Amino acid sequence: MMKKIRCLLLLLVGFTGVASAGVKLNGIFGDGMVLQRELPISVWGTANPGEWVTVEFAGQKLFASADTSGTWLIKLSPLLASAEPRELIATTAHSKIKISGVLVGEVWLCSGQSNMEWALGRCTGGPEAVMNSANPQLRLCTIPHNPQITPQDDVATK
Numbered sequence: 001m002m003k004k005i006r007c008l009l010l011l012l013v014g015f016t017g018v019a020s021a022g023v024k025l026n027g028i029f030g031d032g033m034v035l036q037r038e039l040p041i042s043v044w045g046t047a048n049p050g051e052w053v054t055v056e057f058a059g060q061k062l063f064a065s066a067d068t069s070g071t072w073l074i075k076l077s078p079l080l081a082s083a084e085p086r087e088l089i090a091t092t093a094h095s096k097i098k099i100s101g102v103l104v105g106e107v108w109l110c111s112g113q114s115n116m117e118w119a120l121g122r123c124t125g126g127p128e129a130v131m132n133s134a135n136p137q138l139r140l141c142t143i144p145h146n147p148q149i150t151p152q153d154d155v156a157t158k
Helices: 002-019 126-131
Strands: 034-036 041-046 052-057 060-065 071-076 082-091 096-105
Touching: 041 052, 041 082, 052 071, 060 071
Parallel strands: 034 096
Antiparallel strands: 041 071, 052 060, 052 082, 082 096
16 A cells, blocks of 8 residues: 555656746847846746746846746836846746846847848958957847748747
8 A cells, every 4th residue: 555655646746747847938038148228128938827937137026927828927127238247037936047147238139131141250351350359248149030920929049
């Protein structure tokens, strides 16, 4: 009888681990990112439905509950520009994500024809310009081309 109870407990613990997906940030959030200065900052992702999510950044600590589909959104108050690399932390009761090296400054979005995909490293003298850049606060993020017409809930960045 004791052996059956132990097996049942192991199975329950195993299924609990599988059911608990934990907190996840949208793919746009990653190490070395820059958040836009002087505007409210949306931070979003997924967690288990009904689970409370805490986001901490630059002295702010805000909470939200994941809705029935598991999505959540938190809006940080506007921040002044800062070259100090900081951590953005998202936690639930069972999981934690740390995004390191986050700056606050200007965020520029660029789009257009194929010339927008042309990497500086492919230009004459480009590789040297990239290697010898004197501005460690310059950050680039590429969102891969996606021919789907429907809006996407999440993105993968490079």
